[in-house]
Amino acid sequence: MRRGDKLSDWDKRLVDKILDFISDxxxxxxxxxxxxxxxxxxxxxxxxxxxxxxxxCRLINASLRHYISVAFVEDITNPEFRAPLRTSLGYCxxxxxxxxxxxxxxxxxxxxxxxxxxxxxxxEQSLDQNIVRLPADCPMCGFETELESYALTxxxxxxxxxxxxxxxQRSAGVCLPHLQKxxxxxxxAARSFLLTDHRRKLERLMTxxxxxxxxxxxxxxxxxxxxxxxxxxxxxxYFIVGEPEFLNAARS
Amino acid sequence: xxLIKRKHxxxxxxxxxxxxxxxxxxxxxxxxLLDRGTERSMxxxxxxxxxxxxxxxxxxxxxxxxxxxxxxxxxxxxxxGIAIIYQDILRSILKSYTGEPSFGLPxxxxxxxxxxxxxxxxxxxxxxxxxxxxxxxxxxEKSEGVCLPHLYHxxxxCKxxxxxxxxxxxxxxxxxxxxxxLSSYVRKQDVQFQNERVTDAEQTSCEEAISFxxxxxx
Numbered sequence: 001m002r003r004g005d006k007l008s009d010w011d012k013r014l015v016d017k018i019l020d021f022i023s024d025x026x027x028x029x030x031x032x033x034x035x036x037x038x039x040x041x042x043x044x045x046x047x048x049x050x051x052x053x054x055x056x057c058r059l060i061n062a063s064l065r066h067y068i069s070v071a072f073v074e075d076i077t078n079p080e081f082r083a084p085l086r087t088s089l090g091y092c093x094x095x096x097x098x099x100x101x102x103x104x105x106x107x108x109x110x111x112x113x114x115x116x117x118x119x120x121x122x123x124e125q126s127l128d129q130n131i132v133r134l135p136a137d138c139p140m141c142g143f144e145t146e147l148e149s150y151a152l153t154x155x156x157x158x159x160x161x162x163x164x165x166x167x168x169q170r171s172a173g174v175c176l177p178h179l180q181k182x183x184x185x186x187x188x189a190a191r192s193f194l195l196t197d198h199r200r201k202l203e204r205l206m207t208x209x210x211x212x213x214x215x216x217x218x219x220x221x222x223x224x225x226x227x228x229x230x231x232x233x234x235x236x237x238y239f240i241v242g243e244p245e246f247l248n249a250a251r252s
Numbered sequence: 253x254x255l256i257k258r259k260h261x262x263x264x265x266x267x268x269x270x271x272x273x274x275x276x277x278x279x280x281x282x283x284x285l286l287d288r289g290t291e292r293s294m295x296x297x298x299x300x301x302x303x304x305x306x307x308x309x310x311x312x313x314x315x316x317x318x319x320x321x322x323x324x325x326x327x328x329x330x331x332x333g334i335a336i337i338y339q340d341i342l343r344s345i346l347k348s349y350t351g352e353p354s355f356g357l358p359x360x361x362x363x364x365x366x367x368x369x370x371x372x373x374x375x376x377x378x379x380x381x382x383x384x385x386x387x388x389x390x391x392x393e394k395s396e397g398v399c400l401p402h403l404y405h406x407x408x409x410c411k412x413x414x415x416x417x418x419x420x421x422x423x424x425x426x427x428x429x430x431x432x433x434l435s436s437y438v439r440k441q442d443v444q445f446q447n448e449r450v451t452d453a454e455q456t457s458c459e460e461a462i463s464f465x466x467x468x469x470x
Contacts, residue, residue: 089400089465094320096466100459109458110441116461117434120427123400123465127424130417132407135400135465176315176345180356195351202346209339216332233331236338241319 042164045154049167053235054175056151057243063147064095064140064245068102072111082118084139090119092138098245152182159190165197172235173201175242205239208232267378268388275391280399282375283467289371290364294325298333310363311337312344318362376405383415396460397426399467430464433457 048055048062075081091099103112126133155174158164174182179198186194212229214220228235238244274281301307316322316338325334348355382388398406403423410416437454439445462468
């Protein structure tokens with residue numbers, strides 16, 4: 001999806017706000033691309049790389065949480081936020097789950113209640129006309145695609161930078177769905193670096209998984225498991241599907 | 253005459269009773285039964301079929317499960333079973349690790365999604381078939397109704413306009429009640445009504461509304 005496709009004006013402004021927060025450099029189209037100067041966005045991304053799991057998923061999830069905090073507290077009376085929601089009848093399954101988890105705070109909960117009361121009245125109106133309409137075009141999905149594209153571009157642009165490479169090699173890198181997209185986007189030395197580095201990460205994960213399975217055997221149960229071995233099953237699962245949106249809930 | 257009577261009397265089978273009983277509990281009865289089926293099939297996989305060659309080959313094609321069902325698998329939490337399945341999938345990914353455009357893309361649908369859509373069709377067909385059954389009607393009237401995605405499928409599957417009308421009228425009524433609870437919850441957050449106690453039904457109305465629109469639970 002190209003930037004701005006299917007996003008309302010309100011969404012676009014919010015995307016810009018968050019991208020400014022994440023990356024000054026990449027919100028300006030006239031900025032020359034390339035790993036020349038390290039911007040605020042670059043440093044923010046380094047922080048995501050230091051955390052366990054896919055850095056792109058982490059960045060997206062942090063931004064989605066920010067989206068929900070802003071939207072359901074500050075913008076519930078904003079027609080630019082509400083109108084697309086009335087058209088889409090709320091969010092998709094996975095983003096609805098996210099709204100549900102993050103509506104635990106009292107302020108956000110009131111916002112969610114007001115918005116969903118309105119959405120129910122939309123459904124009620126169509127039912128009164130004997131019509132059933134399905135929810136479609138989740139606004140948060142468009143927002144997520146936008147963020148994903150920025151994060152992947154950031155990695156591609158900096159993948160030749162020595163400092164970035166050192167941090168990336170120490171990190172968990174990205175999940176398989178993002179790696180697949182990244183390899184489709186990166187060229188030359190950047191692509192070759194990502195390919196080699198992720199092969200190494202995968203081989204390491206296979207070793208941890210193998211050891212964790214072996215130590216589950218009765219004859220080896222006395223051997224202590226390292227943290228990497230203990231967590232290898234969730235690491236493998238998250239590598240294949242991506243980090244869950246509500247990581248803390250799922251990790252526990 | 254007796255034979256003709258019997259012919260017209262529909263035989264009720266287990267899906268009918270499952271649906272009728274699920275109506276007595278909270279949430280969309282179709283979602284509830286589908287979730288139960290998902291849980292059973294995953295438990296069955298983890299406790300009995302982890303080493304089944306055919307199942308493992310199928311899982312390699314789909315790269316395990318979709319995100320939603322992979323997270324569901326974690327909830328069941330059989331560490332060893334999951335580790336064995338995902339070691340096998342990672343091994344196959346490493347074998348084809350070339351970075352080609354097709355790399356890392358599943359070639360088959362998530363097996364649980366496949367099973368769910370098959371079961372979903374069966375449940376919707378049963379509901380449509382028994383929409384004129386007094387017992388089923390009464391169970392649905394007392395229930396929280398089906399979620400919007402299932403209401404849509406049900407509505408599409410109903411060829412009879414009177415059945416369609418009955419189902420939309422019923423859900424309009426159910427929605428009105430849910431919306432009233434939500435409104436009441438919002439009203440009681442106002443400082444001038446803060447002494448009024450928020451009931452349990454009002455407290456959960458927000459989750460019920462999200463659940464109705466998407467069919468999600470946890």
